[in-house]
Amino acid sequence: MRTIRIQAGVFDVNAEIAALTKDAANVGAVVTFTGHVRGDDGLSSLTLEHYPHMTEREIARCIGEAEQRWPLLGATVIHRIGKLMRGEPIVLVAVAATHRQAAFAAAEFLMDYLKTRAPFWKEEDRGGAKRWVEHRESDAQRAKRWE
Amino acid sequence: MTLLYFAWVRQKIGRSEETLALPEGVATVGELAAWLAKRGAGYADAFADPKRLRAAVNQDHVSFDAPVSANDEVAFFPPVTGG
Numbered sequence: 566m567r568t569i570r571i572q573a574g575v576f577d578v579n580a581e582i583a584a585l586t587k588d589a590a591n592v593g594a595v596v597t598f599t600g601h602v603r604g605d606d607g608l609s610s611l612t613l614e615h616y617p618h619m620t621e622r623e624i625a626r627c628i629g630e631a632e633q634r635w636p637l638l639g640a641t642v643i644h645r646i647g648k649l650m651r652g653e654p655i656v657l658v659a660v661a662a663t664h665r666q667a668a669f670a671a672a673e674f675l676m677d678y679l680k681t682r683a684p685f686w687k688e689e690d691r692g693g694a695k696r697w698v699e700h701r702e703s704d705a706q707r708a709k710r711w712e
Numbered sequence: 713m714t715l716l717y718f719a720w721v722r723q724k725i726g727r728s729e730e731t732l733a734l735p736e737g738v739a740t741v742g743e744l745a746a747w748l749a750k751r752g753a754g755y756a757d758a759f760a761d762p763k764r765l766r767a768a769v770n771q772d773h774v775s776f777d778a779p780v781s782a783n784d785e786v787a788f789f790p791p792v793t794g795g
Binding site (some may be wrong): 618619655688700704 | 768773789791794
């Protein structure tokens with residue numbers, strides 16, 4: 566089962582795990598990663614924009630690549646958009662597999678690929694001073710590890 | 713063709729979307745970016761340093777030497793920063 570959602574509202578991790586595992590007979594492992602808005606250097610909020618349709622396509626492509634590499638039983642990617650305050654959850658990746666090795670690896674792979682491929686952009690707000698987040702070379706290097 | 717702009721590219725140009733007839737002599741994403749850079753101050757600023765930009769054609773990431781044609785959806789944006 567694949568779930569891909571782009572939404573403004575918060576997600577419920579337990580509900581997503583329940584949905585992910587509901588129809589999969591042989592689930593032995595679920596790994597979830599939740600990313601939160603870091604309060605770097607007095608950051609008060611982030612505003613996220615994305616490229617509708619391409620975002621979903623790129624995430625689907627990332628999940629497809631993960632499925633080629635590991636025996637997965639399901640994957641969920643939920644990414645929030647709009648204004649998010651410091652500390653709020655921003656992204657959820659959940660992967661179900663029969664064994665934990667595949668679930669751990671695929672969850673990390675999906676986050677690394679998502680960060681370098683899915684068309685999202687963050688604008689930071691520090692007390693009214695706004696700045697677009699710069700692409701980080703370390704993220705590109707992390708994604709390259711999987712090539 | 714449909715052009716889409718995101719993040720600071722959108723802000724500098726002052727719009728998120730426009731439609732355009734494929735300009736004469738433009739066959740690649742890079743040539744389109746160079747053509748757009750001459751359209752006005754906002755465009756010149758947005759396209760001043762193509763190395764800071766990324767592009768997609770019909771919602772696939774592409775390099776600047778990728779071809780463009782009349783009915784394409786072409787997007788210009790900074791490197792992505794989601795997750």
